[in-house]
Structures are given as structure tokens and as C-alpha cells.
Amino acid sequence: MGNGYWGKVLRVNLTDRTFREEAVREEVWRKLLGGAGYGAKVLLEETAAKVDPLSPENKIIFGIGCLQSVPAPGSAKWSVITKSPLTKTYLDSAGAGTWAPVFKRTGYDSLIVEGRASEPLYLYITDTGVEFRPAHHLWGKTTGETTSLLKEELGRNVSVLSIGPAGERLVPIACIASDAISFAGRGGAGAVMGAKNLKAIVAYGTKECPVFDRETAHHLCREMMKELAERGAGFSENGTPSVIIPFEEMGDTPIKYWTGDVWPEGARLLGTPHYNEVLHTKPLHCLHCPVGCHRHVRVDGPPEFAMEGNGPEYETIAMLGSNLLIDDLAAVTKANEFCNMLGIDTISAGAWIGFLMECYEKGILTDADLGGPVRWGDGHRMVELVQQIALGEGVGRFFKDGIVGAAKMIGKGTEELIVHVKNLDFPAHDPRAVFGLGVNYATCPIGASHERGDPQATALGLCYPELGWDEPPERFDINRAAEVAYIVTNTSLMYNSLTFCKFIVKGAGMTLTELTDIFNAITGWNWTPAELADVGKRVITVQRLINVRDGIRRKDDVLPPKMYITAKEGGRMGKTPAAEHERVLSEYYAMRGWDEDGVPRRETVEELGLGDLLQYV
Amino acid sequence: MQVKVKPVSYFKKYLPEGESVITKELSSPVSVAELLRLCGFPADIQPLITVNGRRKKPDYVVADGDEILIAPPAAGG
Ligand code: SF4
Numbered sequence: 001m002g003n004g005y006w007g008k009v010l011r012v013n014l015t016d017r018t019f020r021e022e023a024v025r026e027e028v029w030r031k032l033l034g035g036a037g038y039g040a041k042v043l044l045e046e047t048a049a050k051v052d053p054l055s056p057e058n059k060i061i062f063g064i065g066c067l068q069s070v071p072a073p074g075s076a077k078w079s080v081i082t083k084s085p086l087t088k089t090y091l092d093s094a095g096a097g098t099w100a101p102v103f104k105r106t107g108y109d110s111l112i113v114e115g116r117a118s119e120p121l122y123l124y125i126t127d128t129g130v131e132f133r134p135a136h137h138l139w140g141k142t143t144g145e146t147t148s149l150l151k152e153e154l155g156r157n158v159s160v161l162s163i164g165p166a167g168e169r170l171v172p173i174a175c176i177a178s179d180a181i182s183f184a185g186r187g188g189a190g191a192v193m194g195a196k197n198l199k200a201i202v203a204y205g206t207k208e209c210p211v212f213d214r215e216t217a218h219h220l221c222r223e224m225m226k227e228l229a230e231r232g233a234g235f236s237e238n239g240t241p242s243v244i245i246p247f248e249e250m251g252d253t254p255i256k257y258w259t260g261d262v263w264p265e266g267a268r269l270l271g272t273p274h275y276n277e278v279l280h281t282k283p284l285h286c287l288h289c290p291v292g293c294h295r296h297v298r299v300d301g302p303p304e305f306a307m308e309g310n311g312p313e314y315e316t317i318a319m320l321g322s323n324l325l326i327d328d329l330a331a332v333t334k335a336n337e338f339c340n341m342l343g344i345d346t347i348s349a350g351a352w353i354g355f356l357m358e359c360y361e362k363g364i365l366t367d368a369d370l371g372g373p374v375r376w377g378d379g380h381r382m383v384e385l386v387q388q389i390a391l392g393e394g395v396g397r398f399f400k401d402g403i404v405g406a407a408k409m410i411g412k413g414t415e416e417l418i419v420h421v422k423n424l425d426f427p428a429h430d431p432r433a434v435f436g437l438g439v440n441y442a443t444c445p446i447g448a449s450h451e452r453g454d455p456q457a458t459a460l461g462l463c464y465p466e467l468g469w470d471e472p473p474e475r476f477d478i479n480r481a482a483e484v485a486y487i488v489t490n491t492s493l494m495y496n497s498l499t500f501c502k503f504i505v506k507g508a509g510m511t512l513t514e515l516t517d518i519f520n521a522i523t524g525w526n527w528t529p530a531e532l533a534d535v536g537k538r539v540i541t542v543q544r545l546i547n548v549r550d551g552i553r554r555k556d557d558v559l560p561p562k563m564y565i566t567a568k569e570g571g572r573m574g575k576t577p578a579a580e581h582e583r584v585l586s587e588y589y590a591m592r593g594w595d596e597d598g599v600p601r602r603e604t605v606e607e608l609g610l611g612d613l614l615q616y617v
Numbered sequence: 618m619q620v621k622v623k624p625v626s627y628f629k630k631y632l633p634e635g636e637s638v639i640t641k642e643l644s645s646p647v648s649v650a651e652l653l654r655l656c657g658f659p660a661d662i663q664p665l666i667t668v669n670g671r672r673k674k675p676d677y678v679v680a681d682g683d684e685i686l687i688a689p690p691a692a693g694g
Contacts, residue, residue, distance in 0.1 A: 230674050234663025235690040246627045246689065461625040461688025465670040471686070472625050506691040509665040509672050 002210020004066030004522035005029050010108040012123060012130055014196055015056060015115030019130040024109065030525070031609055034065030036092040037497035037539040038110055039081025040445075043090065044542060044616055046112075049549045053083040053188075054170060054195035056116035062161070062201065063092075063111075065498045066522050068104035069209035070217045073224050074504035076100050076286035078178070079496050084187040085172040085195075086348075086402045087422045090445045090546040091187040092452075095161075096286040096501055097178030102159035105205025117197035122162075124154065125203045135199035140165060142341035143177035144309075150202055158204040164343025166390045167194035172402055173348040173389075177340065181294055181310055182286060185345040187424060187446055212524030220518045221288075224510065228290040232508025236283050237276075239293045240314035240507075243460065244271025247318075250475070251572030252433035252456060254323040256376060257354030258419045258426070258562045262570035269327040270317050278329055279311055286501070291508045297333060305330040305383070312336035312346070315450075318428030319350025324357060324382055331379025335386045342390035351425035352399055353385050355406065355418060364412050370395060419560045422447035422552070429456040431563055434475045435577035436484030439584045442557040443485070443598070445543035452496065453489035457506045464491065466512045466529035478580050482587035490536030497539050538608045540592070541600050545616045554598045557585055618643050618681035622656055624664075625688045631658050649685060650675035658687070665690055 003026065012019045024038075032038050039061040051057045060082040067075040078100040084091035103111070106125050113123075120135040138146050146162040160179055167174035167190030174190030175183045193199075211217055235242070247253045248267035255263045268274060275281065279299065283292030297311030312320070312332050316339070321332045339346045353374075359365040360374040367373055371394055374381055388394030398406040402423045407414040419426045424447025431438035436455030441448040450456055459475040467487060473480045491512070495502045498519075504510045512529040520526055564578040577584065589596060593604030602617050622639040624631055632639065639656050647655070649666050653675075666673045667686040679685065 227674070231665065231672060232690070237663070242690065249627060457691040459626060460691035461628075461665065461686075462691040463625075463686075463688075465667075470670065471623075472688070509690070511672050514672075 001212055001524065003524055004069040004209060004211045006107055006109050006209055008108060009110040009112060010125070010130070011112045011114070013115045014113065014117040014121070014198060017132045021108070029066065031535070031538055032542070033494065033497035033535050034109055035063040035079040035497040035499035036081055036493065037535065037542065039063040039079060039092060040090065040539060040542040040546060041613070042112055043081055043083070044546050044613065047083065050088070051083055053085040053088060053192055056114070056196070058083045058192060059112060059114045060189065060192050060196070061110060061112050062103070063499065064100045064104055064109065066519070067498050067500055068101045069211050069522055070214070070518070071101070071221050071288045072518050073221065073228055073288055073290050073510065074501035075288050077499040077501045078103070079499050080176055080184045080189045082189055082192045084189070084446065085170070085191045086188045087424050087447045089422065089550040089552060090543050091189060092446060092496060093176070093184035093186045093189050094451070094496055094499065095176060095178040095182045095184035097159065097182040098287040099159040099161055099178045099203060100499060101287055102205060103203040104209060105207050106203055107205065107207045111201070113196065113198065116195065120197045120199050122150070122198070122200035122202060125201065127205055127207055138199045139168060143343050144180045144341050146200055147177070147180040150200060154202060154204070158202050160200055160202050162200040163190040163193045164341060164390070166343040166392070167191055169392045170194050171344060171390060171392050171396065172400070173345040174343050175345050177343060180340065181284060183340060185347060186449065190343050211522045213521045217518060217521035220521055224514060224518070225290045228504065228508040228510055232291045235293060235503070235507035236291045238272040239281070239283065239295050241270070241275040241295070241317060242272045243314055244317055246460070247429070248322065249571050250433050250459060251567055251570045252430050252459065253318045254426070254428050254430060256325055257323055257351070257358050258430070259358070260325070261567035261573070263322055263325070266322050266325065266327040270321045270329060270332070275329060279333065281311060284310065289501070291503065293503050293507055299330045299333050302330065305334040307334060307337050309337060310340055315428045316346040316350070319347050320353070320382060320386070323350050323354045323428070325376040326379045326382055328379040331383055335383045338383065338386050338390060342387065344390045347427050348425045349386055349389050351419065352389060352403060352406070353382055355403060356385065356395060358417055359410065359414060364410065364414060416561045419562055420448060421558070421560070422556055424448050430572065431559065432566065432576045433572040434459045435478050435481040436488070438559055438563065438577040438581060439482055439588045440485040440489065442559055442581070442585065443588060445540065445547050451492060451502070453485055453492050454502065454506070455484045455488055458484055458488060462488070462506055464512055464533070467533055476575055478577055478584065481577055481584045482591060485588060486591045489540060490533050493536035493539040494533055497535060538610060541605060541608055541610065542613065544594070544600055545613065548599050549616060554585065554596070557598055618646070620652065620679050620681070620683045620685060622652065622685045622687060625686060628662065628664065628687050628689060643679070646678045646680065648676050648678055649673060652679055652685070653687065663690070664688055
């Protein structure tokens with residue numbers, strides 16, 4: 001009888017153009033599920049400390065799990081795991097689209113890519129194995145062009161992961177596109193592909209992975225799809241732009257690169273319902289998704305911004321909009337398109353431009369440095385800068401080593417201005433508005449991330465009755481900040497290992513119990529929702545061991561200076577968790593079974609059933 | 618029959634001043650959608666509805682003693 005796993009992964013070596021299957025014991029899946037959990041284990045075991053992320057010795061893993069063996073809602077998600085060129089330590093990033101379920105059908109549970117190709121190529125993975133195909137004709141092309149060309153070449157049903165020119169040029173925030181509609185944005189995994197001369201990974205599979213009880217699993221999936229389409233109707237209609245206005249009211253949305261307190265008039269122009277009115281929005285679905293939270297939009301003008309295609313989502317609207325005092329949705333939408341097509345993370349792009357605007361305002365950088373003025377609120381200039389950053393040209397020269405590198409290069413006290421953890425720029429949620437985010441950002445293994453732990457969602461009402469949380473915790477309760485981060489990191493890392501789209505829970509209202517029911521029908525393991533969430537405890541420990549091996553300790557789990565400054569008005573007036581950060585950090589370490597320096601204790605690793613990793617402690 | 622309606626997050630603004638829960642007496646069972654209307658919630662809020670810890674749709678008909686949590690979709694990012 002099956003359990004939703006093939007029990008084997010595919011290992012591809014680009015240097016000598018070989019591939020082989022490798023068996024994986026069920027015990028590994030039971031501990032880590034797949035995705036970011038399994039990928040972290042591979043990275044820990046197979047790469048050396050401080051491996052150069054852009055060297056052939058770095059590995060890049062595309063992880064999925066058991067959920068892809070049935071048409072489960074939210075199962076289009078996959079994780080990419082590697083060493084980040086930005087943070088130089090552990091990275092995972094997640095995308096959706098169609099790739100995960102399609103790759104699963106080729107007969108593998110994950111893909112490990114190693115080495116470096118001598119010239120540009122793409123991988124074509126099917127039921128019968130791997131073809132190494134030349135990619136000269138794709139090099140230099142955007143993610144959209146690459147996807148279209150490959151689908152023309154290989155058929156509409158193939159699924160395409162690709163990088164754009166940014167990845168080829170090793171821009172450290174290069175992303176990976178999935179069918180050019182969903183993006184694994186953060187931390188520069190696209191540059192790792194570029195360094196390996198790997199332009200794209202195409203999958204097409206037809207095999208059916210054995211599961212424990214297919215009839216029940218399919219029945220549950222069908223029923224859930226119908227149910228979630230109704231529960232998630234509001235989310236489908238409005239998508240993530242629906243939270244722009246409420247998050248601005250709470251003081252959660254970045255304004256003027258984390259120096260502004262309120263901007264209600266901007267939020268009104270950027271969020272729904274205005275978003276839907278001006279952009280002619282339609283929901284855009286990943287495979288097996290009852291919601292379709294991605295946005296298909298149309299901009300009729302001005303001509304330089306006219307486009308039709310993927311629309312910006314919450315993070316992008318906030319980072320390229322309110323963060324820069326830009327309230328022009330047409331400009332934000334065009335910039336989003338450039339980011340997606342050239343292949344960079346919209347979050348870091350927005351952060352970097354915010355930093356430049358602040359430097360310009362303060363007279364630290366001048367017209368001569370920046371090729372002209374870079375003023376708050378200038379949408380046209382922002383669209384230009386996004387392209388320069390994506391191509392590593394113009395102002396892109398400041399950011400070869402990310403925001404920390406830029407501050408070092410520029411000097412003049414700019415270290416005080418930058419907002420990041422471990423060189424990963426803050427996403428569009430403010431720890432001063434949701435205290436759990438402070439310790440969450442500080443300790444997240446990839447740097448400041450809102451999806452490896454999502455306390456901001458608890459501020460909107462996310463709660464887990466199955467885990468003893470009947471109601472969402474109060475967002476300014478500093479005494480519960482560590483607990484909030486702890487619980488939602490466990491669930492998030494479990495989702496990233498399954499691999500599962502958390503918006504199905506947060507946006508469409510699927511419960512942990514309902515997810516566990518599908519999981520049990522697939523695996524036959526008969527777990528409780530709490531046992532499923534517990535996987536996150538193991539996953540973060542494996543990821544943290546990689547951090548620790550890279551020299552990361554308590555000294556690195558810090559909040560940037562701006563987080564110590566409180567708002568004078570608005571939804572987070574007078575509030576910050578930063579003053580109590582050290583205490584919350586100690587509480588969090590204790591919950592995790594890490595020592596006071598943030599290092600997982602030997603007994604913790606053993607208790608979690610990760611004894612085979614003790615050599616890394 | 619009596620039910621309790623508990624809005625969370627920014628839906629709290631629909632609560633009466635100083636209250637954290639709305640206790641509603643009903644002479645006959647109604648759907649959650651109707652109940653929210655009776656409690657004065659705007660028609661277009663499209664919440665996630667949890668009744669006694671279980672997710673329900675707006676057409677769920679409430680029963681005596683139900684505790685109804687009203688939350689916005691929490692996906693932002
Ligand atoms: S909720 Fe959004 S990101 Fe998640 S699977 Fe659906 S469309 Fe894709």
C-alpha cells in the first residue's frame with residue numbers, strides 16, 4: 001500500500017550531465033515530510049560550512065511532499081532550498097503554479113541539482129528520465145518568453161521553472177518563476193540557478209504515486225475544493241490587495257522605508273476596492289486551487305505603463321507602493337511586471353529603492369550618484385530603477401552584496417537606515433504593529449521572512465483551535481510574542497515541507513483538522529493535527545543547524561535600528577517590541593530547546609528524533 | 618435561544634463600545650449571514666466563520682449556545 005511518497009529522489013549532476021535515482025527511507029518523510037524539511041537535511045549533510053552559494057559545490061534542491069500525490073487544494077506549492085547568495089546561509093523560498101504536482105508525476109519526491117553546466121542548458125524531466133538540453137536560444141530571455149518558448153517546444157502541458165536575465169547575471173535577489181505566474185522570490189535562488197548555467201527545469205509526468213486510500217483522499221479533496229470555493233469567495237474576489245487598508249490602519253504596512261507612521265490616503269488608492277476598479281481584476285489560479293488569489297489585471301494607460309497580465313500582490317504593492325510613497329497602481333503594476341519578467345524579488349527591490357530614496361532625501365546620495373533625482377513618490381523613476389536593479393546596472397552596482405553591502409559601500413551612517421535581518425530585507429509587515437514578528441524575523445533561518453512564521457496573519461484572526469489557540473492572540477502582547485512566533489513558525493515550516501499553500505488556510509479558511517484528514521488518507525499514518533504541526537519543530541532545528549554551522553548566533557538575531565523608533569500616530573502609536581527583544585529572544589530559544597546563544601542543544605536534537613544529525617551540533 | 622458573536626482583528630470595530638462579544642437572543646434559528654445582519658455588520662465583509670471551533674459557511678443555521686468567531690481572511694503576502 002502506498003503512502004504518497006515514491007520513496008525516491010532524483011539527483012542531477014550538471015557538471016558531467018548525469019542523473020540517478022536515490023532511495024529515501026519512509027522514516028525521513030515521517031520526520032520532515034519533504035519540501036523545505038527534506039531540503040534542509042540534504043543541504044546540511046551534503047554541503048560544507050560556508051560553501052560559496054554561487055560555486056558548483058552549492059546544491060539546489062526542489063522539494064515537494066506527499067500532498068502532490070492527489071489533487072489536494074493548495075498542493076501546487078514547491079520549495080527551493082539552497083545557500084543564499086544574499087544571506088550566505090540557509091535559504092528556502094516557495095512558489096506555486098503547476099510545477100509541484102506535475103513533477104511528482106515523473107516519479108520522484110524531490111530533485112537535487114549539483115555541479116555547474118559548462119554552457120547554458122535546461123532540464124527536461126519526464127517519466128523516462130532527464131534530458132540535458134541546450135538553452136542558448138533562451139539565454140537573455142525573460143521568464144515569460146522562456147516559459148512560452150519551452151511550451152511551444154515541448155507542449156502546453158509541461159510545467160516550467162525558469163530564471164530571467166537577473167538570475168543569469170547573478171543578481172543576489174534573482175527569483176525563480178513557475179509558469180511565469182508564481183515566483184519563489186526571496187533570497188536569490190535564481191542566481192544560484194544562473195551560476196549553474198541552468199536556465200529552466202521543465203517537468204512532464206504521467207505516473208500516479210500510490211497512496212494509502214485513494215478513494216477517500218480524492219473524495220475529501222473534491223469536497224474541500226467545493227467547500228473552500230465558498231468559504232474563500234471573498235479572498236478569491238479581492239486577493240491579497242484586500243489587506244492593504246486594514247494593515248495600514250494597524251500600522252503594519254511599510255511607509256517611506258519604515259520611517260512613516262500613517263498613509264490612509266495612499267492605502268485607499270492602492271488596496272481594494274480601488275485596486276479592482278482600476279485594474280479590471282480577475283482571479284488567477286494555481287493548479288488544484290479553489291481560490292485563485294493571484295491577480296490577472298489590465299492597465300490601459302498611460303501608454304508607458306499599459307500591460308495585461310499578472311498583477312501585483314500585497315507584498316509588492318506595499319514595498320513598491322506605500323514603502324516609496326507611490327500611490328499610482330499603474331506604476332506599481334508595471335514595475336511588478338518588470339520584476340517578474342526580468343526575475344527579481346519585488347520585496348527586496350522595493351526595499352532597495354526605498355533605501356536610495358531615503359539616501360537621496362538626506363543628501364547622502366546625489367543626482368550624480370544616481371543618474372538623476374530619486375524622490376519619494378516618483379513612480380516613473382521607480383520603474384526605471386527596478387530595471388536597473390534587475391539587470392545589475394546603474395544603481396544595481398550598489399547592491400552586489402545586498403542592502404548590507406550597499407550601506408558598507410556608501411558609508412556615512414547608512415547602516416542605521418537599512419532594514420533587514422541577516423541581509424534579507426524586511427517584507428511588508430512591521431514588528432512594531434505585531435510584536436510576534438520581531439522575534440520571528442530575528443530568528444528565521446532565511447532572514448526576515450513573513451512566511452516562515454506568519455504572526456501578521458494572527459493579527460487578522462488566524463488561530464489554531466487544534467493547537468490550543470481558540471482565538472488569535474492580542475498583537476501587542478509582548479508576553480506572548482515568543483509563543484506566537486513559535487506556533488506559527490511550526491505550522492508554516494510544516495506547510496513548506498508538505499508542500500502546501502498556506503493561503504488555503506489563511507485566506508480560504510481550511511482548518512488544520514481538514515488538512516490532516518487529507519494527509520492521513522494519503523499516508524495512512526493516522527496523525528493528529530498537533531503531530532502534523534510538530535514537524536515544524538524538527539524542520540526549524542535542521543535549518544538552524546545550518547545557520548549555526550555558518551557562524552550564526554544570538555548576535556545575528558537582531559532587529560534593525562529603525563524598529564526601536566515608535567510611531568507618533570496611527571495604529572501602532574508608541575509601540576515597539578524592540579526594547580524587550582533580548583528577553584523575548586531568550587524565551588523563544590527556551591521554547592525551542594536552543595541554548596542562550598541560539599544553538600540547538602544536543603538533547604533537543606535527540607528528543608526531536610534527529611539523532612542522525614547529532615554530528616552537526 | 619442565545620448565541621454569542623465574537624468578531625476578531627479589525628472586525629472588532631463593529632462591536633458596541635467597550636464590548637468584546639455580542640450576545641444575541643433569537644426567537645428562531647437563523648443563518649450566520651442573517652445573524653450578522655441582525656448584529657449590524659456591513660453586508661460586504663465576507664468573513665471566515667468559525668462556530669464552536671469548526672469552520673462554517675454563511676448559510677449555516679445557528680443553534681442555541683453557539684459561539685461564532687468572525688474573522689477576516691488572513692492572507693497578506
Ligand atoms: S491560494 Fe493563491 S498562491 Fe495559493 S495555490 Fe491558490 S492561487 Fe496559488
